[in-house]
Amino acid sequence: MKEEDLSVILNKVEELQALLVFSQRSIPFLQDIFTFVNDMVPVLQQLRTSVETTSEKLPKASKQLDKVTTATEVASTEILNILETMFTKIQGMQTEARNRNAEIEALKASAQEIAERLHLLAIPSGNGDERAAFIGACEKHFEGVAALISSEKEIAELDTLQSDCTNIMIALQVQDITAQQIAAVNKMMQSVDTGLNRLLKHFSKVQTETEPPKYKHRRLDIVFDVSAEYQGGEERQHLADSVIEETKQAEKGKPEEGVKRGKKRRARKGNTTA
């Protein structure tokens, strides 16, 4: 055997030895990795189960939200139906009460006339004081009767009733606002579910089939404003009013700017022609 061959063999043996030493050192490390992976498998299984369960529950929650929106819409419609009937009745009663008041005023005038004629019949050569007393007594009697049958109080109460009904109706705006808030939550749940499904795909070799839309509900599939709120309407209106005022003031200032620009243009033209 040549010396060169021997040195090649020795080199190879040294390499093999180094490899064996390296392997010996890495085996515990690899063992740790295998142990870790083994420990992770049940955790990942649990995670997968949890993600699957959540993914199943989200569409159910969406359905519940749809039921809530439906229920509030139905209730609002029922309340509005009743309120509209009340408005009609109240209006009718207000008209009757006002007409009755007008009739009472007309009766007062004729009662005065009757009193004067009665007095003329009863005391033809009338003593002035007696006449005044007689008419005063008749008027007082009629005022008393009129006060009993007067509709003023009734009209005032009907006005209050109408105002209360209007306030109830206005408060029903909560239905529209909460429907928008619920639609926003539904959209958020849909996004979370999409993310979870993407995660599930990593756990499963089976391709998920295209499922029918789980978040499409007529009452939740609306165009919503994410910032819709029932509270704080007054402050938001003040802000809107101040912006409108600023915009209108700014627009009023614009014609003056146009006039200034025109003057500058004319001045420049004058310079060039000169």
Next chain:
Amino acid sequence: MAALKFLVVDDSLTMRRIVNNTLKTIGHENVIEAGDGKDAMAKLLSEGADFLITDWNMPEMNGLDLVKWARGNAQFAKMPILMVTTRGNKEDVIEAMKVRVNNYIVKPFTAQGLKEKIDQILKTVEVKPA
């Protein structure tokens, strides 16, 4: 003077009824409704209106686009328009003013508030009943 004809546009049936009834309590009985901007366009062209009250967020065509269309149409360019919406940010109001709504009311509004806005508009805009 002939009664003004109002067109109320909102995708919420509840809101349309609320605005409709509020208009009636403040003396405006002649009211028609539309469920979105597209429906409103069709109603304006077929039935006409003197005053437009519109929501912003609607399907098919939102309120802002409806206003832009109306202002671009000679027949409705000067029609009084009131925006009624949940959007209360400064940027939203500015955007609405840019498309030339006459006034802006934030939901939830009061009956008195709606009346005041309508009266303010009617003071500044000449309206010829259709």
